[in-house]
Structure formats: structure tokens, C-alpha cells
Amino acid sequence: MWKMQHAVDVKIAMMTRYLFAFAYENSNQRSMVTEKLLHALAAGCIPVYLGAPNVRDFLPHPDAAVLVNDFKDTKDLSHYLLQIAESSELVRKHTEWRRQKLAPHFASMLRRSKHAKVCEVCDAVRAHNSSRPNKAPDQHEGLVRVLRDDAFVHVKA
């Protein structure tokens, strides 16, 4: 796990060198917003986002990212990105949210992060095991079942 976190840290550290991070999801599924967007925001980049049509629900501010679908074509989008790179006003427009208090919906979303979800799963398992006094507490079958049914699928390719 630490190695994964280290890789994420390295990725984010690298991203801090760039003004933009292209966060293109592999589907345009509603609410399917992945780490691509969050890493870009964490690195201080302006994310250029393609994917979930309701991504604004996941942004700290409507201008926190440039949305590909707001432009008629790639050329139009590229013009705007090059304009941002030359205009402190436009940079401010897309980064101003960082100087404001975090929007409540976004702060709440962070609290429901994957990390928090795993904790919730562990709490559920602990509660489940403690409700069965005849079972040894270190048995993992409850955890495996909860993970399989409710959160993680472990795929062997």
C-alpha cells in the first residue's frame, strides 16, 4: 500500500510542473469520476476533464476544471487552453476557488473517500463479528464476504 501511495505522491509531484492535467476518463458514465481529476486538483493543476456529464457535482467550484464538453471541438478547446496560459485573469478564474473555503459538498465528498469507505467496511466487519460471540474475532470470512459483496472485487487476470 505504501508503494502505491508513494507512486501517487510521485505522480502528483510531477504534475505540479504543469499548468494543465488532462483528466480523460475511459467512459462518460454518470458519476464515474476517478482519481485522475482529484490528482490534478491536488497538484494545483487546472484539470481538463472528459467523462462524467455530472462532474460539476464533484468539483470544489464550477470553474475548478475546464470541461471538454463545453467546447464545440478540440481546436476550440486548445485555443482556450493556450489563452489561459497567457492570461493571469483566466488563470485566476480557474484557481480562485483555492483561496476560498472549501465548498461544503466537496468537503463532504472528501470525507466519504475510499479511505473512509474501507474504514466503514472494517467497522461493519467488527460489528458483525462481535455480534457472533462463538466465532473467533480474527476470522476473516466476514471481511472477505463484505469486501466481495459490497466493495472490492479482486480480479485475477
Next chain:
Amino acid sequence: MQLPLQVHLSDSDEFDSEDSHMRRRHDGALAATWVSNCIASNNRTLLLQELMRLVPTHSFGQCLNNARMPAEMEWMGSSTSSERHVLRKGNWQVRPNHSEPVFAS
């Protein structure tokens, strides 16, 4: 895994000014991207390819690669090719969600 956002996002002092933002480019590139799956259902590879022609970009993933991934991250390619974790419910059923699939899945 803890989201790095929890450390950085709310602290405006850690972020640079507009001027230093505008100086953000690396070896002439304005943008970075990490894409590992070239076969996406939403045509992203083509769209990214077009955009990369117009905006100087470093692409670090296995797809559209034009920049070298740092050694600290290269291990992910081999590890994730044989074993992957997928947040099933997070991916498809719960709203809102923010799943975190591994980079090279």
C-alpha cells in the same frame, strides 16, 4: 489509501500565484496526462491525440506515451497487469462516488 487532497486542498497558502501558475511548464509542455488504456469507450484516445497535437503535452502512460515515467512509478505497469482491484459498487452503482482504480488497470 488516503487522498492527498486532504492535505493540500484546503490550504491556499500552499498554492502559487497566477504568475507562477503561468510559468508552469516543463520542457516546453503545458500539460501532463497519464493514460494506460487505449481502448476506451468514449473515444478519449482520439480526442487526446488531437489535443496533444495542439497543446504541448507530456503523456506518461502506456497509451500515447511521449515522456518517460519516473522509476518510482514504473513498477505499477507490471504489478497491475496480472492483478487488479476494482471498486465495483463505486464504479457503477453509488452516486456520488469517487472511485480510484489503479493507473494501469
